[in-house]
Amino acid sequence: MRAVLDIILLILQLYYWVMIAMIVMSWLISFNVINTRNQFVASVWRILNQLTEPVLAPLRRILPKFSGLDLSPIALFLIIFFIERIIAYYIYPYVF
Template sequence: MRAILDVILIILDLYVWIIIANVIFSWLFAFNVINASNQFVAMIGQALYNLTEPLLGRIRGFLPPLGGLDLSPIVLLLGIFLLQRVIVLYLYPNVF
């Protein structure tokens, strides 16, 4: 059972890095630092969007509009950090 919890923690860590990469990519795209017409860049952007948008879209539905400021990645990261702490502090010690 601890092995399953370890795998879940690793997956959550990887997803945190995917969210951070998506935020950085969106900033680079918004400020025209990267060329969106490049096929490789577009493929990376689409992959990041497909991996993060299902959860971020649901969070955006609950957050009020803040005039172009998107706080959904911060809310998602806080939720992931909370879930990791619950696993480490409450579930992991009680598993044999």
């Protein structure tokens, strides 16, 4: 059972880093540092959006809008942190 919990924690950490990559890439695209006309950039951007958008879209509907500021990634980071702490403190120690 601990192996399953370790895999869940690993997946949450990987998703955390995918979110960081998506945020950084969106900033780079917004400030015209990289261009989405480049085929490699466009494919990476498409992959990151396909990985993050199914989770971020429901959060965007729930959270209020703050004049162009997207708070859904911050909320997702808090949710990931909360799930990791629940597993680490309350589930993991009591699994034999």
